[in-house]
Amino acid sequence: MPIDMNEVTFKVFRFDPEKDKKPHWQRYRVALRPGLSVLEGLLDILDHQDGSLAFRFSCRGAVCGICAxxxxxxxxxxxxxxxAELKREEITIAPLPGLPIIKDLVVDMKPFFAKYEQIRPYFLADAVPGEKESLQTPQQRRALAEYIDCFLCGLCHAACPVAATDRRYLGPAALVKAYRFIADSRDGHTDARLALALGEDGLWRCHTIFNCVEVCPRGVDPTHAIQEMKRLAVWRRLAGKTRP
Amino acid sequence: MRRRELWLGRRLGAWAWLLHRLAGIVLALYLVVHIMTISTARFEDGAAFDRIMRTFNNPVVKLLEILLIAAVIFHMANGFRVILLDFVLGIHHQKALLWAVMGVGAVILVAVAVTLLPLALASGAR
Amino acid sequence: MRENGIPGSKGKFGGGPAWGLWAWVLQRLTAAVVVVTIIMHLWLTHWAQAGREISFDEVSRRLQSPLFVAVDVLLLGAALYHALYGVRGILWELGLGPQAPRLFLAFYGLVGLSAFIYGLNALLPFVFKISFF
Structure with a gap:
């Protein structure tokens, strides 16, 4: 790659289900400037070259997780x-794999969020709700900080080779959120939550491949969370606690 | 329409997983062939078995056997890593762990090859 | 008690069958059994023979000892379980093979059991000079 390069090519996946039978690749030349992100490059294309290009974004600052x-x-x-950090003349840009494509780079996240809902990602009302605040010590809060940080962008799910072939596998993101509630001192439904994460489409499908850890933009370690749950499930079953 | 993609890149964990599976499939197939070969012992008071063993006694088969042992050792070494990870040990050092078990595996493989090959060649030459 | 306070936690994602967890644990336990017995198996057939050709009489003599028979039978059973669990996982993740957990037990249990009996039958001529089929 020439060092004084001032332009790069974006090779972009294009597919409009209303017009196209098959997807195709379209190349755009994008002027390079210091600090140019791929999202800014795509916005340049949208503003100056091709108004029909579809992609999702919101915060532009890695806070929302939408431009996966x-x-x-x-x-x-x-x-x-x-x-600049990609160090390539031609950058291939495609939608997340494994999810239905709505248009170009926009995928339907419904199957991803359906898996998330399967682990019941919310606090469950206990016998006497609202009487008192549920307090946590700083240590108890720190224990789940990593898992709260996950903003469900779906990168880990896209990077997981098991999720790529097994469409029913809950995947790293949903399992991280299952552990988020197990690690939370205020929840207390450990065995029921383990039961949700166990089973043929849950924990046992993880083979410690670590791809999810490699791609997480929030520094979450899904493999660690999954392994903790496997260990917890086995020990608690040995102690006669977790029921199927 | 969906795009399909199996992301491996150069990520060590993914390659360890893929090779572990491939070695596992090879070993499972070998197990079947192995039991079938041994099953010949019931014919001709063992003479059929002896014939097959004699056919196997040549350098090519011995070399294949060393490849087989390589698959066994790889599967064992990475399997040891996987079991450590199941106990949530070394989970933040999985790559170093992989290199470590591969290193130990390589030493064992060389030791096995060095002791097995001369024996194989000696018996093959008879 | 707050256990199982989640509605539907015993439903579709209610962890699947109870043995799913034990099946996974057994996969790890059989791995350990295979490691020990395969080393003994290889040692006895190759190194302890000092490069001599493997023959029916030689193997038969070795298999008169109950310890060596036990090693081979343990190895056979553990390796079969370990292999079938692994192959089944691969097929499951590719969307192939029996996809219901109950069918899993029936199908792979049958395959494993018949392979185990076939393997035992292969050992018999060495131990007793007989075989059933």
């Missing part, structure tokens, strides 16, 4: 990926 896509062969957030 497949960039240069790796699942990444477009806003967080610096074009």
């Amino acid at each position: 896509m497949y960039i240069a062969g790796t699942p990444r957030l477009a806003c967080r990926t610096q074009v």
Whole structure:
């Protein structure tokens, strides 16, 4: 790659189900400037070259997790990926794999969030709600900080080879959120929550591949959470606690 | 329409998983062939078995056997890593752990090959 | 008690069958059994023979000892379980093979059991000079 390069090519996945029978690749030249992110490059294309290009974004600062896509062969957030750091003349940009494509780079996240809902990602009302605040010590809060940080961008799910072939597998994000409630001192439904994460489409499908850890933009370690749950499930079953 | 993609990149964990599975499939197939070969012992008071063993006694088969042992050792070494990870041990050092078990595996493989090959060649030459 | 306070936690994602967890634990336990017995098996057939050709009489003599028979039978059973669990996982994740947990037990249990009996039958001629089929 020439060092004084001032332009790069974006090779973008295009598919409009209303017009196209098959997807195709379209190339755009994008002027390079210091600090240019892939998302800004896509916005340049949208503003100056092709108003028909569809992609999702919101915060532009890696806070919302909406611009997840497949960039240069790796699942990444477009806003967080610096074009210069990719060190390529041509950058391939495709939608997240494994999810239905709505248009171009926009995928339908419904199957992903359906898995998230399966682990019941909310506090469950206890016998006497609202009488008192549920207090936590700083240590108890720290124990789940990592898992609260997950903003459900779906990169880990896209990077997981098991989720790529097994569409029913809950996947790293949903399992991280299952552990988020197990790790929370205020929840107390450990065995029921383990029961939700166990089973053929849950914990036992994880083979400690660590792809999810590699791509997480929030520094979450889904594999660690899953392994903790496997261990917890086995020990509690041995103690006669967790029921199927 | 969905895009399908199996993301491996150069990520060590993914390659360890894929090779572990491939080695596992090879070993499962070998197990079947192995039991079938041994099953010949019931014919001709063992003479059929002896014939097959004699056919196997050649350098090519011995080399294949060393490849088989390589698959066994890889599967064992990475399996040891997987079991450590099941106890949530070394989970933040999984790559170093992989290199460590691969290193130990390589030493064992060389030791096995060095002791097995001369024996195989000696018996093959008879 | 707050256990199982989640509605539907015993439903579709109610953890599947109870043995799903034990099946996974057994996969790890059989791995350990295979490691020990496969080393003994290889040692006895290759190194302890000092490169001599493997023959029916030689193996038969070795298999007169109950310890060596036990090693081979343990290895056979553990390796079969370990292999079938692994292959079944691969098929499951590719969307192939029996997809209901109950069918899993029936199908793979049958395959494993018949393979185990076939393997035992292969050992018999060495131990007793007989075989059933």
